Amino acid sequence: MTDKKPIIVIGAGAAGLCAADALVEAGYDAVIFEASDHLGGRVRSLEGFADVPIELGAEEIHGPDNAVAAAARALGMETVHHVTMDDVLRLDGELLALDQAQADPDVRRAFDVIDSLGDYRGENWTAEEFLVRSHFPRRAWHYLDSRLGVEHGTTLDRLAMRGFATYQRGWEARETNYTLKGRYLDLFQPMIKRLEGRIRLNTPVAAIEWNDAPRVRLQNAGEHPAAAIIVTVPLTILRERLLHFSPQLPPEKVAAADSIGMDTGMKIILKFKHRFWDDGMYFLHTDGFLPQFWTAAKGKSDTAHVLTAFVGGTRAETLDNMSVDPVRFAIEELDEVFGAKIASRSFERGLIADWGADPWIRGLYSYPTPQTTEAVREALARPLAGKIFFAGEATNTLGASGTVHGAMDTGWRAAAEVRAALE
Ligand SMILES: Cc1cc2nc3c(=O)[nH]c(=O)nc-3n(C[C@H](O)[C@H](O)[C@H](O)COP(=O)(O)OP(=O)(O)OC[C@H]3O[C@@H](n4cnc5c(N)ncnc54)[C@H](O)[C@@H]3O)c2cc1C
Incomplete structure (x- = not known):
């Protein structure tokens, strides 16, 4: 005592x-x-933006065998399971379901990069340097921007290849990612x-x-x-x-x-009157400036049509320096992806959770540099x-x-x- x-x-x-x-x-x-x-x-957790809680910070549970998953089970909190093949990838200007896109050799190469990260024992390079040196095809690069850079709260030019080996052990949940139906x-x-x-x-x-x-x-x-x-x-x-x-x-x-x-970054959360994306979509990996969006209310509400964009690292810094309205910017990116100004026409409300601007947080979360x-x-x-x-x-x-x-x-x-x- x-x-x-x-x-x-x-x-x-x-x-x-x-x-x-x-x-x-x-x-x-x-x-x-x-x-x-x-x-x-x-x-x-934010109430009142949609008819389900929207998470401004942590949103996913990475894996079934950790403290968060155990707490959710103990409290009887319902979860939504997300699998990679629910994702949509924009490739050569076309939106493809991932199970379709994986037939493409360059996308398959991106899958191979992700699958082999845990065994990486090579030079102490950033992910960007590794991809450049291995002549990774530019047309599938954005998939890795999203799956690796954005996922780790930064961009590929800062993330270390060697750090991935550690992450694969404690973080990478592959097909066992969940969100909570209630508030995190x-x-x-x-x-x-x-x-x-x-x-x-x-x-x-x-x-x-x-x-x-x-x-x-x-x-x-x-x-x-x-x-x-x-x-x-x-x-x-x-x-x-x-x-x-x-x-x-x-x-x-x-x-x-x-x-x-640990870099600055934000979530840009957008609510629409109608859904203009495929019903089953969870992540949308785009080739625009914002590489990743996801359907924040998927499996929780049929009436809340919410897309969240997540951006960190050098991209978030560029966005800050451009002094653009991130909400407007994200809508324009979606208009480009879906065409016919469909996002602008359906847009209802938007907000940003700017974690870099929070005086007591000042960024997203830590990641390995070289x-x-x-x-x-x-x-x-x-x-x-x-x-x-x-x-x-x-x-x-x-x-x-x-x-x-x-x-x-x-x-x-x-x-x-x-x-x-x-x-
Ligand atoms: C946008 C975003 C998305 C994320 N998504 C996920 C996800 O999907 N899944 C996942 O598992 N994790 C996710 N994370 C990461 C996860 O949220 C963090 O790793 C975790 O919540 C950090 O907890 P912590 O206690 O270490 O730090 P924090 O939660 O940051 O707590 C530290 C506290 O210290 C306080 N503080 C700071 N300075 C002082 C001071 N001088 N005096 C007193 N108090 C102070 C801060 O206000 C804060 O409340 C995400 C994070 C962000 C920002």
């Missing part, structure tokens, strides 16, 4: 909630300080209930002191001593030095944070002096960084580390 000082958890996303819940469950006094005005962090955030309701009275919203932590007795300094004034501190803030907050440490973080921790990628070795993730996760502990998706060393289940696992891992240190 601890003395009277609580364990302070910074951040009320998936990792912070799991960490605090596990500690309270084990009889410890834990509190969460959350900078924003809401719980869940990058899990954020509801997965955390039992924890949120158990933590009632222990979570302080609108409470940004400005600094952590850890030379002697650990304590946090709040941005709005006030200092709080702690028995231990668990830091679960997004990677960008560490990378941009927005959380001050005294003494400073050791150089290997700073280098680790700087070696992992500098991101497994040792780098381990250095990011390593506790400091048995007092300061690190969780959050970017600290996942089991290949599940960038996911909700991966973030949850790090929260439980950090709670166990705190217990071991305090006992």
Whole structure:
């Protein structure tokens, strides 16, 4: 047991909630300080836009054997199963169901690239460099932009080939991807209930002191001593030095944070009066500037016609720099893909979830750059002096960084580390 000082958890996303819940469950006094005005962090469900909840952040469950899938089953939450062959690919200006498109040799080559990523032991190249060097055909390139670049929250010029091997172990769910019929955030309701009275919203932590007795300094004034501190803030907050440490973080921790990628990006969510795409479509992989859209209400509602575009990396930066209205831009892209201004004519409402602009998130999720070795993730996760502990998706060393289940696992891992240190 601890003395009277609580364990302070910074951040009320998936990792912070799991960490605090596990500690309270084990009889410890834990509190969460959350900078924003809401719980869940990058899990954020929106009501009222359509007749089903729309996810602004995490949306899919990657695989049946992880913490998120288990929580959904325990709560009896219904899921929708998505398979690759439900996708539509634009090739040479034509929209093809993927089972049709796979007859094309260049598309088959793209499938082969994806299938062999887990075994990649080659040079430490970016995915783009690898494709250029292997003379991968341009006409099918956009399928990989979508399936690899967009999926990892960035673009192929930043994503590392070697990083894929780790991801294939902890992330790639192949034909076992699901969405929830209800709100993603509801997965955390039992924890949120158990933590009632222990979570302080609108409470940004400005600094952590850890030379002697650990304590946090709040941005709005006030200092709080702690028995231990668990830091679960997004990677960008560490990378941009927005959380001050005294003494400073050791150089290997700073280098680790700087070696992992996390880019700006957004979801562009569009609601239409009519469906103008094939009924069965889930992902639409286009050859436009926005490589990926999907049917966000598929399997949930027959009346909500919603397409979400997802963009990160250099594409999201270009979009930001062009100062265009992303909603208008996405509609124009769809007009180009489907023709006859059908998207413009059917458009009803749009919104953007700009995660790069969120002051406490500042991006999408972490991904491997050529500098991101497994040792780098381990250095990011390593506790400091048995007092300061690190969780959050970017600290996942089991290949599940960038996911909700991966973030949850790090929260439980950090709670166990705190217990071991305090006992
Ligand atoms: C658009 C998008 C789509 C995604 N899609 C999927 C998906 O389909 N499937 C999937 O598994 N994952 C997906 N993810 C990734 C997933 O959402 C994250 O990996 C996971 O939610 C991260 O949880 P976390 O606890 O590590 O961090 P967060 O949820 O970011 O929590 C960290 C918290 O720290 C708070 N904070 C920051 N600074 C401070 C401070 N100084 N003081 C106090 N609090 C602070 C933040 O406000 C935040 O609430 C997606 C993410 C995004 C953005």
